[in-house]
Amino acid sequence: MAFCSRCLLNHALRVANLVVNLCGMAMIIYSLWLLKIWNRGVADLDATASSFPTPWFIYTLLGVGIVVCFAAVVGHVVPNSVNPTALSLVSFFLSVHLPTLSPLHMQMYPLPSF
Secondary structure, three states: OHHHHHHHHHHHHHHHHHHHHHHHHHHHHHHHHHHHHHHHHHHHOOOOHHHOOOOHHHHHHHHHHHHHHHHHHHHHHHHHHOOHHHHHHHHHHHHHHOHHHOHHHHHHOOOOOO
16 A cells, blocks of 8 residues: 555656646746847847846746756656655645745734744
């Protein structure tokens, strides 16, 4: 029974990491497309390129997409390299403590100031 639950947890983590990885790749592709459109729009105008603000949103989206893809790739490695006890503890920690870290929870129960 323990082997089946470990397999189920392993496959669930792989599917979740696959979805996260696809979202990260979509963010990278979208930001590269936006950068191409930005450069084409700036090239069509007669003004100098220094008069336009830098496309910080595009670069931020590209950076976040790269970080998300890297985290998802690392997440693909973790289910195979961790023993079942540690895998169960990680999933328990995420299911119990992740909701307590949400911004809504922080608004409802603010930290005391010392």
